[in-house]
Amino acid sequence: MKFEKKDLLDLKSLSVDEINLILDTAKSFHEILERPIKKVPTLRGKTVANLFFEPSTRTKLSFELSVKRLNADLINFSSSTSSVLKGESLIDTARNIMSMKVDALIVRHSSAGAAHILARELPISVINAGDGAHEHPTQGLLDLYSIKEKKGKIASLNVAIIGDIMHSRVARSDIWGLSKLGAKVKVCGPPTLIPKDIEKMGVKVTYFIEEALSGCDVVIMLRLQRERQKTAFISTIEEYREFFALSEEKLKLAKPDAIIMHPGPVNRGVELPVALADSSRSIILEQVTNGIAVRMAVIYLLLT
Amino acid sequence: MAILIKKGKLVDPASGCEDILDILIEGEIIKKISENIKVKGAKVIDADGRIVIPGLVDMHTHLRQPGREDEETIQSGTLAAAKGGFTTVCCMPNTVPCIDNPVVVSYIFCEAMKNAKVEVFPIGAISVARKGKRLSEMGRLKKAGVVGFSDDGRWVVNSQLMRRAFEYAKMLNIPVISHCEDPFLSEDGVMNEGYYSTILGLSGIPGEAEKVAVFRDISLLELTNSRLHIAHLSCRDSLELVKKAKKENLRVTSEVTPHHLTLSDEAVKSFDTNTKVNPPLRSREDVQALKMGLKEGVIDVIATDHAPHSKEEKELEYPEAASGVIGLETALSLVVKEIVEPGLLTLKEAIARLTINPSRILGIDRGEIKEGGIANVAIVNLSKKWCVEEKDFLSLSKNSPFIGWTLPAKVEFTIFKGKVVYKD
Numbered sequence: 067m068k069f070e071k072k073d074l075l076d077l078k079s080l081s082v083d084e085i086n087l088i089l090d091t092a093k094s095f096h097e098i099l100e101r102p103i104k105k106v107p108t109l110r111g112k113t114v115a116n117l118f119f120e121p122s123t124r125t126k127l128s129f130e131l132s133v134k135r136l137n138a139d140l141i142n143f144s145s146s147t148s149s150v151l152k153g154e155s156l157i158d159t160a161r162n163i164m165s166m167k168v169d170a171l172i173v174r175h176s177s178a179g180a181a182h183i184l185a186r187e188l189p190i191s192v193i194n195a196g197d198g199a200h201e202h203p204t205q206g207l208l209d210l211y212s213i214k215e216k217k218g219k220i221a222s223l224n225v226a227i228i229g230d231i232m233h234s235r236v237a238r239s240d241i242w243g244l245s246k247l248g249a250k251v252k253v254c255g256p257p258t259l260i261p262k263d264i265e266k267m268g269v270k271v272t273y274f275i276e277e278a279l280s281g282c283d284v285v286i287m288l289r290l291q292r293e294r295q296k297t298a299f300i301s302t303i304e305e306y307r308e309f310f311a312l313s314e315e316k317l318k319l320a321k322p323d324a325i326i327m328h329p330g331p332v333n334r335g336v337e338l339p340v341a342l343a344d345s346s347r348s349i350i351l352e353q354v355t356n357g358i359a360v361r362m363a364v365i366y367l368l369l370t
Numbered sequence: 371m372a373i374l375i376k377k378g379k380l381v382d383p384a385s386g387c388e389d390i391l392d393i394l395i396e397g398e399i400i401k402k403i404s405e406n407i408k409v410k411g412a413k414v415i416d417a418d419g420r421i422v423i424p425g426l427v428d429m430h431t432h433l434r435q436p437g438r439e440d441e442e443t444i445q446s447g448t449l450a451a452a453k454g455g456f457t458t459v460c461c462m463p464n465t466v467p468c469i470d471n472p473v474v475v476s477y478i479f480c481e482a483m484k485n486a487k488v489e490v491f492p493i494g495a496i497s498v499a500r501k502g503k504r505l506s507e508m509g510r511l512k513k514a515g516v517v518g519f520s521d522d523g524r525w526v527v528n529s530q531l532m533r534r535a536f537e538y539a540k541m542l543n544i545p546v547i548s549h550c551e552d553p554f555l556s557e558d559g560v561m562n563e564g565y566y567s568t569i570l571g572l573s574g575i576p577g578e579a580e581k582v583a584v585f586r587d588i589s590l591l592e593l594t595n596s597r598l599h600i601a602h603l604s605c606r607d608s609l610e611l612v613k614k615a616k617k618e619n620l621r622v623t624s625e626v627t628p629h630h631l632t633l634s635d636e637a638v639k640s641f642d643t644n645t646k647v648n649p650p651l652r653s654r655e656d657v658q659a660l661k662m663g664l665k666e667g668v669i670d671v672i673a674t675d676h677a678p679h680s681k682e683e684k685e686l687e688y689p690e691a692a693s694g695v696i697g698l699e700t701a702l703s704l705v706v707k708e709i710v711e712p713g714l715l716t717l718k719e720a721i722a723r724l725t726i727n728p729s730r731i732l733g734i735d736r737g738e739i740k741e742g743g744i745a746n747v748a749i750v751n752l753s754k755k756w757c758v759e760e761k762d763f764l765s766l767s768k769n770s771p772f773i774g775w776t777l778p779a780k781v782e783f784t785i786f787k788g789k790v791v792y793k794d
Binding site: 078155156157175177178179180182183186197198199200201235238261262263264266267 | 563564565567568569570571572574576640641682685686687688689690
């Protein structure tokens with residue numbers, strides 16, 4: 067099977083076959099990462115541009131390494147200020163970089179839809195590396211990959227996604243991906259951070275972490291996006307922690323072999339106590355490794 | 371030269387007329403309406419198979435002059451109006467400077483006299499600089515020629531100030547037009563709050579932002595017994611409030627835009643910034659409710675909220691892009707497609723909401739075809755399909771969500787004060 071889409075913009079529009087193709091391809095790249103020489107010549111001569119309009123450490127480095135492992139050339143563009151303030155629009159910036167004859171753009175932006183707009187305007191491949199609160203498809207894919215690796219399957223697993231659902235692009239990509247592959251998803255957070263009509267995405271909603279954890283196979287903790295708290299979605303961090311942070315005690319409600327995941331960066335001690343983040347239940351660092359394999363797969367499938 | 375319109379079907383909601391008649395125009399005036407008029411030396415327009423309607427009246431237009439002449443001018447905006455069959459447009463006060471004093475009103479009349487293709491009536495601001503702090507000189511604005519008051523784009527948050535505006539407007543006998551939106555509830559929102567805002571990760575504006583504002587304004591209307599016109603209604607709940615107020619014989623009227631009647635928030639899926647409007651496109655249920663409101667007469671007027679924006683303001687990320695779409699050149703066609711063709715309203719009823727209804731609300735002697743009246747007429751080929759193309763817009767701005775659509779009803783002639791100002 068060949069990957070027919072020009073871009074990877076979201077998980078909502080991917081078919082089950084397309085998701086499985088990416089996950090299977092990632093598996094073969096994962097093996098490469100275990101070799102002494104972690105590089106393949108597959109994309110020699112191709113050029114990829116990282117366009118990051120929002121601060122990022124993990125995702126940017128992960129994409130950068132993925133591109134390099136495939137032997138493609140990489141250029142980096144970072145801007146923490148909005149393009150509007152600079153006077154050059156997002157589309158102009160992207161057109162300029164495309165004119166340097168690059169084959170694909172990897173775009174991270176604080177506005178939902180930024181990658182979609184570029185994909186519509188430009189003939190080259192666009193990979194969404196996170197757009198506002200919309201989607202973060204490669205994170206969603208690497209979460210699927212990680213769960214499948216640990217649990218051997220996705221279908222019929224109980225997954226709890228806990229925290230700031232409202233502002234989380236990871237939550238949205240995870241929900242689409244997990245639902246498509248047959249998992250049962252519960253989302254949990256304070257009512258102020260649960261967006262309207264989210265049940266229509268096929269998830270169950272609860273405001274009580276105990277209920278979310280009960281009998282679950284996978285716990286995905288989300289980062290409380292403190293930078294978005296200007297209009298007081300929560301009262302205090304301390305109260306939030308009391309109600310919505312994971313703890314050893316609460317985790318007992320989950321299945322004994324339940325795994326803990328987090329898309330990072332972790333607010334250590336806010337949503338997740340340090341001890342749990344570093345425990346054997348946590349696969350947070352494996353997620354990071356898997357991210358490279360998944361991103362290699364995505365870039366490979368789009369550029370060959 | 372006199373103009374003789376032959377054999378068109380005259381659809382005039384004010385008189386109820388719906389017959390094939392000839393219309394003779396001499397000078398600025400409609401001289402005669404009857405069967406089979408014969409006159410020598412007149413320019414004859416064969417309107418056989420066409421409808422002949424009063425020139426349309428848009429009570430909610432943004433002409434952007436003074437201040438943003440790169441987006442629209444009185445000239446370009448009225449050209450676009452003529453193409454859409456409009457012969458009267460009422461321009462909203464959110465210009466730079468704002469229409470909050472008689473000098474700006476005079477400037478607009480003066481520019482219109484020089485450059486406008488059709489008639490322009492200004493709407494004056496309720497508060498100075500539309501800041502909601504101090505009443506504008508409403509009396510002097512009325513004397514200068516405004517036909518309504520509005521802080522359009524902004525709701526007057528201060529209830530006491532709004533009460534006083536209602537009281538002044540009562541003395542002046544012109545309506546207060548309210549843009550109903552609680553700014554705290556709409557906050558950073560860029561689209562309707564619901565399933566689509568959730569999956570798209572865009573901040574939502576709940577319908578309640580409109581509803582609570584409508585409720586407050588109707589309450590003040592009751593207190594003052596003044597006149598309230600609610601601009602661009604967008605959701606079902608506020609419609610219910612208007613319905614109730616009308617039952618109680620309060621002097622409230624309301625309008626809806628063609629885009630709120632046509633598109634729902636699902637359209638935002640494309641992240642096309644031409645779907646970004648304020649109030650936002652609402653749910654399908656809301657769209658259906660608006661159509662019913664129009665049918666039941668809860669909504670009196672269809673107004674365009676023609677809001678030109680430059681490419682610089684629209685070719686941006688969705689949250690950053692300006693709100694608003696142009697509408698003058700597509701309004702009639704959309705109404706025919708969405709309202710008349712499905713049988714929701716008869717043609718005559720629909721035309722009433724684009725002509726005589728807004729004229730009566732504003733107290734202007736327009737929107738009808740009568741002997742001795744001003745010769746403002748549009749001739750429309752209802753069955754002629756046309757494709758909306760960016761290059762064909764006469765508006766200086768091209769921000770339409772309907773580009774690429776094929777629509778019915780082509781305006782073939784627009785006659786303003788006895789002169790052909792648009793010909794297809």
